[in-house]
Amino acid sequence: MEESIKTYFEKDHDRLDELFRNFQRLKRVDYPRAKGFFKEFKFGLQRHIVWEEEVLFPLFEQKTGMTNGPTQVMRIEHRQIGEHLESIHKKVQRQDPDSDEEEQMLLSVLSLHNQKEEYILYPAMDKALSDAERATAFTAMKHIPEERYQGCCGDHSKLMDLE
Numbered sequence: 001m002e003e004s005i006k007t008y009f010e011k012d013h014d015r016l017d018e019l020f021r022n023f024q025r026l027k028r029v030d031y032p033r034a035k036g037f038f039k040e041f042k043f044g045l046q047r048h049i050v051w052e053e054e055v056l057f058p059l060f061e062q063k064t065g066m067t068n069g070p071t072q073v074m075r076i077e078h079r080q081i082g083e084h085l086e087s088i089h090k091k092v093q094r095q096d097p098d099s100d101e102e103e104q105m106l107l108s109v110l111s112l113h114n115q116k117e118e119y120i121l122y123p124a125m126d127k128a129l130s131d132a133e134r135a136t137a138f139t140a141m142k143h144i145p146e147e148r149y150q151g152c153c154g155d156h157s158k159l160m161d162l163e
Contacts, residue, residue, distance in 0.1 A: 003138075005122045005126050005137075009117065009118070009122055013117075019044065022037040023038040027099070035095070042085060047149040050144060050148050051144070052074065055140045057075070059125075059129065060124070063128045064128050070116070070120060074117065078113075080109050081106065081113065084106035084110075087106075088102045088103060088106060
């Protein structure tokens with residue numbers, strides 16, 4: 001049996017959380033390393049959102065007929081997450097470690113968002129999708145070009161701007 005949506009995406013949430021914690025821990029003591037963690041976090045979070053919005057959500061909506069349900073709420077929250085992520089990104093570009101307020105705003109949206117996904121949406125997806133559909137979704141996620149992750153979450157600066 002293919003790995004569940006819930007298990008796969010929870011692992012990705014945990015990985016992203018760790019990257020962000022490393023950024024926060026290092027930003028005032030080793031900015032170059034902190035910046036590396038932020039870059040990986042930003043890329044990973046944008047990839048995560050693209051996977052959901054381009055693969056999982058349409059499949060779930062097609063299977064359930066719920067186009068104005070939980071996936072619509074998640075898309076709205078993804079825009080908010082993207083705005084907060086971009087406000088931190090701008091400070092990282094300037095090598096400004098004073099991003100605590102922006103980080104708190106991101107984390108306040110992100111933590112509730114992740115809980116809704118992990119406890120409601122992902123289990124609903126696992127229930128709605130067959131093993132074959134889940135396997136097809138994972139394959140489709142792997143074939144999305146990396147360039148898509150760089151411009152995710154609205155009209156944001158490309159990841160390359162962190163160089």
